[in-house]
Amino acid sequence: MSKCNLLTQANTAKLVEDIDTVLFDCDGVLYTGGHPVAGSQEMLQKLRNMGKRIFFITNNSSRSNRQFVAKLNKLGFPAEEAEAVSTSWVAAWYLKEQNFKGKVYLVGNTGMAEELDNAGIKYTGLGPDVAEEESIWDTVDNSHQIFPIDPEVQCVLVGFDQHISFPKLLKAASYLKNEKVLFLATNEDPRLPLKNAPITMPGTGCIVSPVRIASGREPLVLGKPNTPMFDSIHEKYHIDPAKTLMVGDSLKTDILMGNKCGLKSLLVLTGINSLEDAKSVMNSSSPDVQQQAPDFYIEDIGQFGQFL
Template sequence: MKLFLGVLWLHMTPLPNSSNVMNLFRKFGKQVFYVTNNSTKTRDDLVEKCRALKFQANKDDILCTANLSACYLQSLSCKKTYVIGSEAIARELEQVGISSFGIGPDVINPNTPYSTFEKDPEVTAVIVGLDEHFSYPKMVKAATYLNDTNVHFIGTNTDERFPDFSKDVVIPGTGSLVRCIESCAERKAVIMGKPDNYMATMLMERSNIDPQRTLMIGDRCNTDILFGTRCGFITLLVLTGVTALSDVEKWKQSEQQEERDLVPNYYIDALGDLLPYLKELESEIP
């Protein structure tokens, strides 16, 4: 189940009754997984946030792209990584014994020509996640490392932009940065997050789930719902985030299979709207 802006909370404000719904699923004996493309938080960070907002959660319940990036590179025996991204990625890498650098500002120095950049020969991977300090020097370094085809290229996710509830400002997502590096490196990244395969593989490996009895809840059809469709899950769209019902109606009429795959099995205005139905089920439990 999805853990991201627009589904369970807005920043540090839980959406009405969302924690009650999620906790009732657990009370009914259901496995609950919080699956997020957010690369700015570690699993520990997300457990802490869940508990602060009254969601029951343990570390093993969470799949986040910072951790998945570290797991993926650990499986490839990588030892050092150049990171365009957040401290969360660096912390997850450190926990599996991989060193990293590149976090934080890297501004243009007019006195230092780019041609003087010297690669660290120990770097065997480049990770691109959300980075508010994204800059031209970082592009130079990432593309230079990736010019060596033996260097692995990881993108945490491909979300194009974040939902803008003010409707006045476009907030670029990680996918915008990943595509930028793909363009200058002339290579495609291996993507960790939804709707790509690695997250699905890790979810299946970490749990014994039956796809036909698994519900994927999300607010973004081109990641969450498409991920659920590809995995064979039942899908539920909540309308408190990215995707609008008008988008779904348009895709329903499309002749393109790619767009029809974005259509959820069900939709609901908000996750908390499930609470009365779950309460009714709870009352029937002896």
């Protein structure tokens, strides 16, 4: 199938006939700036009436699945917890799949902690950890241990943490000196998608990067565009990749994950990437960049609903 096709009334019928499951990225797709995209709620209801399975997936690690569903419901999107897939939940799922028995050093938030609690996984590090006024360098030499190493810590998990600090970076990198300690990251999004906002909100990638640099280690990134997020849905709900559509606004995360996992992909133009971006990656000489090209594109998700 050729790439980057405009989704029309004519080809929508064939696309919908070929799928039984739809994965929706949310911010920039179903809502923007905290407001639902016009027609998005009606579109979801039409898909449900047609018997399609729906999942809401997000790289945002600041909420547990329960909190994620509460946000969706507040915005007018009826959803159940079984339909929500946050990277907070994926992290806990992955550790359970690995039969993890140790403790996690968590550079994260209460949503991530909730999912670890639900999975029965111990953790430490939640909340503020601030250096004393006196310079930490005055107390450091080759024999000095600034903090007690917890021998139970067998994983460093990094997600969105508004309390990121030097002591947290110090502890995360120190635990990762042990090569047997897992290094996991929920995602590496550089910033939150605040379109036309007067501020820039740094994303989880800005927190993962200093831990990577300090430790000299590469994390396993669980969120889009990597495959563990889809693997978690596939393993739990047994969905067929060939009959699944990934809908997103980001070529580098949503569309790339869909293509990596053998899904059909639809780019909406209400978020991060434009049609010019999509055509650029499609015409790239790099196979890796070409893998970001969507099967279809459409102006907005409400228009998709009009074609159903």
